[in-house]
Amino acid sequence: MNITMNSSYKLNNNYNNLNNSRQNRQKAQSFTGISSMYDRFCNQVGVHVCRPIFNNQVIGKLGYLLRNSENAIKHFLAVGSAITSGMYVKQTLSNKDMDKDRKKTLAANQTFTFVISTIMAYTLDSKIKNWWKKKHEQYLKLSPEGSAVWDGMTKKNAEIAEKNKSLPKELQRQKWSIDDYIDKFGKNHVMDEEALTKLKMRSKGFGALRSILVFGFIYRFFVPLAVVKPTNWICNWYLENKKKNAAANPAESADKA
Amino acid sequence: MNIQPINYNFTRKKRLSLEYEQAPSSGFKDNNAEVCGQKNNNSGYNVNFSGGLHNKSEAAAKSFMEKLMNNRGFDWLTGFAGEHNVAAASLVGLFLAGGLRPALTISLPGKKDKEDKIYAAGHSMASGLIGFGFSTLITTPLDSGIKYIFKDANKMRQEDFDKLSKEEIADYMRQNNGEAIPIRKLKKGLTIVSDKVDEINALKHQLYSVNDFVERGKIYAKIRNLENIVKGIETSMHNVTEWVIAIPRAALTIALIPPILKYVFHLEKRPKQKEVKQEPVTQNLQNNDAFSQNSQNFVKSSMNDFMGGAK
Incomplete structure (x- = not known):
């Protein structure tokens, strides 16, 4: 009987597990340039556009109405x-x-x-x-x-x-x-x-x-x-x-x- | 009477085995294409021939679904639909209104002249393209922005963190694989969510001191209800943009259809003066006949052209 372990699969390989914040940080640093600029732009859109528009009781009530919706x-x-x-x-x-x-x-x-x-x-x-x-x-x-x-x-x-x-x-x-x-x-x-x-x-x-x-x-x-x-x-x-x-x-x- | 010779698998150059000649009354379930003909075996004859390969039909059906779900493109689509609901809906609209519907409109037989069908198809394609482009451009950054402020609102506020005891922090660390407790950054953030999150945190805090089974059950139910409301708010925020952009999108679609038809599809219809004079209103009623109007009245006729649903 042959048993093959798939070491390329992250769960089976402890060294590939990005399970601590340090490794995550290092990984995040690799995404620079346009993508990070776009992310920052989107974050600003969230703070300055989405928050004033959506932070109201109408959305709160909608959320309440849809709380059990499948x-x-x-x-x-x-x-x-x-x-x-x-x-x-x-x-x-x-x-x-x-x-x-x-x-x-x-x-x-x-x-x-x-x-x-x-x-x-x-x-x-x-x-x-x-x-x-x-x-x-x-x-x-x-x-x-x-x-x-x-x-x-x-x-x-x-x-x-x-x-x-x-x-x-x-x-x-x-x-x-x-x-x-x-x-x-x-x-x-x-x-x-x-x-x-x-x-x-x-x-x-x-x-x-x-x-x-x-x-x-x-x-x-x-x-x-x-x-x-x-x-x-x-x-x-x-x-x-x-x-x-x-x-x-x-x-x-x-x-x- | 038992007539069987027509039930013959030509493709395999082989006579059917006895188990198929005599229909199995019970015992095992066979899903092969050749079993299709066995329904009539009780009546003594069998004239149905499925023509399929042995052991292939169900496997083929299964493999289609599996192939689709195994496809990387499908993975991308599900990921996209999970992150950007409105843009995914318009992408499906692009496929249906921009691809499938025009193809069917052109291929369907009808009394209408061919030119009308081409225009209807072009109209449909243009509306699909603009709907997708506009929705994606507007909603994608909004979705990402919502995700950012929503994630922040779901974190604990500094005051609550300061109140936590060492045991509670250790308990949290144990439960979350040693990860640090995330603290809210935005002070003037999404209060409709952060208020609920604070309420949830307070209820969770209560659980440390309550031992009564019934009371704990009630607290759990309250927490679950609040979590469901937060989830409902998230869905609402992501999807309410569909309502906000519905009117400008429709207006833009109508305004941009003529130039798109002209420059992208190279379609330009000459106005049928006689018909316009005779029955100017009847033409409006025809869903795909907007372009048979005078080109100056195009925007108005396109508006009247709509017959319901999200075009």
Whole structure:
């Protein structure tokens, strides 16, 4: 039986472990020039731009509302889309070149399309949630660090579930999501700080990618190709019908006008 | 009646083995492509032929996902999505609106003339490119800046550090592999987060003196709740930029589509004067027909062109 130890892998090689602040400092010093200038610029942006903008109670309340949200990005994408759609609806309604009926129909069409696409996106996102979780596990387990972290989380959650059986509801503990677990206990499994940061970002990104892909697919691909045309047909059909009715009963339409 | 000869693996120049001729009622699960034809075996005949190689179909499906996830590019994408949510969303938008949608628009059969389709594709590509460029340029430094002030706000303040006993410091060092306790640098930092962090630290401090199981449980629950709020604030800060830039991005997209179409895609449509005179409003309703308007009214028609969703 041959046993080969992979000494190039940092966890197996103590000399490669960047596990103390001195080594980290030395490593950080090697990144000079443009990258450090950009970092300093970003830090200044954080202090002088981001802090005054984001340090308010609105963000605090948003954070409170989203405290138990599993993948909060989807809500931001939906509201972002609502803002864009709202802007276009407003623009349509204030357009002087269009006649009144057409304006209203088009605005209703835009709103209707937004509502349909948002419902579709939320539904699809929740439908693939479990499948994506399996893929998340599969993805993390491709690396030994990820595998260790995932197994650690499973073990911890099993312990919590076991404890919760004998506890009243108030004292029952929440299970750990993989991102929270990496934040809290990642250090216990991955010694290399750089590897841990990368793992954290990738895990977070994989989770976020689900909503990003689903909402992007619905808003940027499916809806413009598949939903816009049928809603346009409905609008045109409605307007034609209205014109026909107006032509058939000119007296009524004149009264309304 | 048992008709089997059609279920023959031509690719391997070999007759199927007996185990496939007589369908396994139970015992083992076979995922090979050739098993597709076995569903009808109970009825006495089998005419389905999958045509796949033995032991290949499931392996191929698996390897596609594994290949994708093993790819360095995918690693980069997940890392990018984790760090820059808004820019990643616009990158996906670039792929879908800038690549896939135009390709499908051009390839779809339809009564519309070819020129319209090319313009629609160019329009879509331009909007994808501008959306990605603008979002990335604006949000990437903002994300890094947020990360910096957020990291600082998560550290302990000097006054709290001074109150710590030697045992508590030793306890911290033991738990964190001998790392020094990080102290906040910015005095006027992100107070919405640092207030919560101070509260969490105070609660953790309480845990040293409380021994009652129920009380400890309540403190743990409070800590977890506060940590979740901090996490929610972080997500909000990174993603609220999507709302802030939504309107200027849309305006910029609309304003820059004509020059991009002209200079990058070399597309310029001549106005159809007759059609404009006959049905100026109907043209507006068509999602991809903005360019059939008079070029002077282009910006307005592009605004009307939008039909919902984040374009």
